[in-house]
Amino acid sequence: xxxxxxxxxxxxxxxTDVTAQQEKPRFIQFGGGWGCYTVLDPAVSPHxxxxxxxxxxxxxxxxxxxxxxxxxxxxSYGKLKSGSGNILSSTSRLIGGDINFRKVLRVRRAAxxxxxxxxxxxxxxxxxxxxxxxxxxxxxxxDYTNSISAESVIIKxxxxxxxxxxxxxxxxxxxxxxxxxPSYNTSLPEGFIHHGEKPVSATLxxxxxxxxxxxxxxxxxxxxxxxxLNGNSLQLDYHWDFYHYSKMNKLTVASHSxxxxxLFGISKPS
Amino acid sequence: MKKKLFITLLGIPLLFSCEKVLMEDAPENTPVANFEYxxxxxxxxxxxxxxxxxxxxxxxxxxxKKVNNExxxxxxxxxxxxxxxxxxxxxxxxxSEFDLSRYWKTYLDHPENFNGTIVTKNYLxxxxxxxxxxxxxxxxxxxxxxxxxxxxxxxxxxxxxVINRFRGLKxxxxxxxxxxxxxxxxxxxxxxxxxxxxRHTHNTFYKRGPGHGDFYPPVASYISPGGSLxxxxxxxxxxxxxxxxxxxxxxxxxxxxxHVVIIGDSSGGGGGTPISHExxxxxxxxxxxxxxxxxxxxxxxxxxxxxxxxxxxxTDEQKGIDSIIERALDxxx
Numbered sequence: 001x002x003x004x005x006x007x008x009x010x011x012x013x014x015x016t017d018v019t020a021q022q023e024k025p026r027f028i029q030f031g032g033g034w035g036c037y038t039v040l041d042p043a044v045s046p047h048x049x050x051x052x053x054x055x056x057x058x059x060x061x062x063x064x065x066x067x068x069x070x071x072x073x074x075x076s077y078g079k080l081k082s083g084s085g086n087i088l089s090s091t092s093r094l095i096g097g098d099i100n101f102r103k104v105l106r107v108r109r110a111a112x113x114x115x116x117x118x119x120x121x122x123x124x125x126x127x128x129x130x131x132x133x134x135x136x137x138x139x140x141x142x143d144y145t146n147s148i149s150a151e152s153v154i155i156k157x158x159x160x161x162x163x164x165x166x167x168x169x170x171x172x173x174x175x176x177x178x179x180x181x182p183s184y185n186t187s188l189p190e191g192f193i194h195h196g197e198k199p200v201s202a203t204l205x206x207x208x209x210x211x212x213x214x215x216x217x218x219x220x221x222x223x224x225x226x227x228x229l230n231g232n233s234l235q236l237d238y239h240w241d242f243y244h245y246s247k248m249n250k251l252t253v254a255s256h257s258x259x260x261x262x263l264f265g266i267s268k269p270s
Numbered sequence: 271m272k273k274k275l276f277i278t279l280l281g282i283p284l285l286f287s288c289e290k291v292l293m294e295d296a297p298e299n300t301p302v303a304n305f306e307y308x309x310x311x312x313x314x315x316x317x318x319x320x321x322x323x324x325x326x327x328x329x330x331x332x333x334x335k336k337v338n339n340e341x342x343x344x345x346x347x348x349x350x351x352x353x354x355x356x357x358x359x360x361x362x363x364x365x366s367e368f369d370l371s372r373y374w375k376t377y378l379d380h381p382e383n384f385n386g387t388i389v390t391k392n393y394l395x396x397x398x399x400x401x402x403x404x405x406x407x408x409x410x411x412x413x414x415x416x417x418x419x420x421x422x423x424x425x426x427x428x429x430x431x432v433i434n435r436f437r438g439l440k441x442x443x444x445x446x447x448x449x450x451x452x453x454x455x456x457x458x459x460x461x462x463x464x465x466x467x468x469r470h471t472h473n474t475f476y477k478r479g480p481g482h483g484d485f486y487p488p489v490a491s492y493i494s495p496g497g498s499l500x501x502x503x504x505x506x507x508x509x510x511x512x513x514x515x516x517x518x519x520x521x522x523x524x525x526x527x528x529h530v531v532i533i534g535d536s537s538g539g540g541g542g543t544p545i546s547h548e549x550x551x552x553x554x555x556x557x558x559x560x561x562x563x564x565x566x567x568x569x570x571x572x573x574x575x576x577x578x579x580x581x582x583x584x585t586d587e588q589k590g591i592d593s594i595i596e597r598a599l600d601x602x603x
Contacts, residue, residue: 038289045548046296046307083296086552087367135546136556183486185315185477185545185559193476194489242289248479254289 029059029235031261035076037094040252041141043182044132045082049092053078055257066106068118068153074098076257080130090134096255099125102172104153115156122149122172124219126243128253140187143251145215145243147174165226170239172219179215180206184248208247217243221257231265297550301346304551305337308350308364311547314480317561318359318542321569326482329356347371347553354555359571360514361544363556376538376573377511383535383582383594384447384510389416392590399435402428406435412602413442414595417460420452420516424459426497433463433499441504441602443595444524451515451540461523462496464505464530469493471523472570475561488563493523505530506598509576515540521574522564531601532576534594541570 032055039049059072076096082089104120124147132139153170180203183190191197191205208214221239228234237259245251297303309330319326333353337346347364351371354362364371393414398407403422406415413436417424436442442464473488507524509517509532518537524530542558549555562570578601583593 038293040293042294044546046294046550047548047552048293048296082548082552084548084550084552088365088552088554090548090554132546134554135548137543138545138559183476184479184484185317186543190478190486193474193486195491240289242292244292252293254293 025062025064026265026267027061027063027233027263028266029061029072029261029263030057031235031237031259032056033237033257033259035078035255035257037076037078037080037096038254039080039092039094039128039130041130041249043184043249043251044135044138044141045084045090047083049080049082049090049130051078051080051092051094053094053096053255055259057259057261059261061263068102068104068120070100070102072098072100074100074257076255088134090132092133093131094128096128097126100172102149102151104151114158115154118151118153118155120151120153122151123147124149124172124174138182138185138187141182142187143179143181143245143253145174145177145179145217147177147215147217149174149219163227165224168223168225170219170221170223172217173212174215174217175212177210177215177217179208179210179245179247181208181245181247181249181251210245210247214247215243215245217241225263233263235259235261235263237261299550300339301337301341302339304346304549304553305334305350305353307550308555309334309353311549311555312354312357312557315477315545315547315559316357316557317475317477317485317559318357318571319482321561321571322358324356329353343551344368354557357557359542359558360538360540361542361556361558365554365556367552376514376540380511380535381581382510382512384512385582385587385592386448388587388590388592389445389595393592393595401431404428404432406432408436408439409443409595410599410603411439412599413439414445415442416445418449420449420454420456420520422452422456424456426459429459429463429497430499433497433501436501437499439503441506442501443506443508443598443602445508445595446513446517446520447508447510447534447594448512449514449517449520450512451517454516454519457516457520457523458493459496461493461520463500464502464524465493465495465500465527466502466529467495469526470565471526472519472562472564475563477560485561493526502529504602506601507532508594508598509534509537509574510594511535511538511573513537515544518570518574519562522562522570525574526565531578531598532574533578533580533598533601534576535579535581536573536575539571539573541572 035053035055053076056075062069078094080092102122104118108117127144129142149172155168157166180189189206191202219241224236226234239257242254297307336349360376404415471491471493475485478484478486518540521537541562543560544556545559546556580594580597586593
């Protein structure tokens with residue numbers, strides 16, 4: 001932790017030369033943070049399972065005047081505790097992963113050039129595994145979803161102590177999804193309860209194609225970007241992810257994530 | 271600018287609270303609410319209502335009258351446990367911080383047909399080997415294995431050693447009396463070493479919805495020869511009413527093999543896979559979630575009858591003789 005703070009300190013000190021600010025169109029980003037998950041999984045409990053998790057991200061960002069492409073690979077690990085308050089209270093280990101690709105195109109730039117709006121589409125892959133430690137045979141629960149989403153981003157540039165900062169707001173709304181969840185009374189998806197089924201065929205049998213009537217998800221968040229030396233930047237990222245799966249085994253999940261990300265420019269300005 | 275930033279930052283905590291609005295509230299934590307929740311979970315998820323011909327709605331009518339919001343936790347626990355006992359299922363429990371309800375009539379109402387002291391003293395004897403969880407010896411040129419719990423893991427090394435030891439013998443007795451179950455992986459590890467070819471052992475009916483008869487089409491399970499060595503000469507499996515759950519699965523897996531004979535009493539059953547569910551007050555209930563049948567349609571919940579019924583003879587028992595082992599030795603010689 002001390003090493004990280006030292007690293008952060010030097011990074012900020014190095015960035016004090018405002019004349020060195022440059023803009024680079026492509027970045028590799030990585031970082032980590034803290035999150036909080038709330039899970040309501042009526043297949044195993046009527047209680048909210050709530051807990052902290054640690055987050056890691058590596059990603060890629062290509063930001064041109066008219067188009068922004070992002071690829072984020074997120075990983076989270078944490079522990080949830082039942083809200084029952086009983087001393088038997090079950091706990092659950094949680095492992096989550098996301099691979100999200102988003103492409104947005106500029107649709108409007110304000111006359112004063114202070115904010116820009118983008119819209120586009122995304123391919124979102126999300127998986128969340130929970131292991132309820134006290135539960136026998138159905139302690140392993142998960143959900144896995146691939147979605148096509150509608151995306152919007154608004155970026156507002158502003159100055160703060162002679163530095164050009166930007167604040168980004170984004171919204172993702174999956175409109176069409178392919179989901180896999182365990183069958184009614186088991187930890188296995190429907191296709192996998194048939195022993196000896198080939199993995200591809202079992203997966204296809206397990207997939208549930210759903211639209212917003214059966215799977216509602218909203219991802220929204222804010223990103224504050226702070227320029228560093230040589231066109232690199234530091235980002236403080238917050239996002240809220242909420243989804244509700246309303247098929248046979250209903251599931252509701254909400255998460256809040258706070259990340260500190262370093263963006264390293266990988267190409268010179270054109 | 272500062273004002274806008276302030277409003278934006280203020281919005282973040284609002285998101286924390288708005289998700290609670292979007293999530294269903296947990297049911298009330300009152301005796302009545304807990305009773306209703308338990309009844310409903312069992313109604314929607316228990317798998318053996320149709321097979322056992324249980325009218326769960328009548329059970330509700332009977333026990334709901336005994337529940338009120340003034341009763342103590344202990345009283346509520348007892349009513350719920352009594353209600354669950356109507357399912358007559360050893361896989362059904364209610365766990366609280368002070369008790370665990372259970373249904374043991376599957377064996378308490380029957381003769382035990384096992385005397386561990388006699389087995390240890392007069393058959394295993396002090397020089398027997400303990401190869402992992404497999405207690406083994408040779409009795410009159412017949413191999414004898416006692417395996418007391420499928421919760422104790424068997425490794426390939428353990429079973430290789432035992433099969434090698436018994437390789438030249440005429441037959442093997444596998445005694446699983448008083449084995450209350452455990453992991454089905456151990457069932458496959460052990461049974462596959464006595465299997466001559468791939469054989470259909472049972473069909474599983476998984477629930478697909480909340481209706482009492484909502485099941486997927488049956489899923490067939492097979493047992494195939496496993497490991498580097500198999501013993502396919504005569505085998506006797508010794509059983510009693512305490513053989514339950516995974517032990518019941520093992521007996522069924524051996525039951526389909528032509529060189530295997532089941533000797534003793536009927537097994538206790540436990541053909542459904544138990545799963546758990548939390549209640550509003552934090553207690554945890556466990557119940558059967560699916561149903562298994564032998565290839566001919568016999569429901570394995572009712573226990574597997576032996577090929578040769580033998581009870582432990584009390585006169586023999588007084589002399590230190592295990593009638594069931596003796597019959598198995600006669601059968602294999």
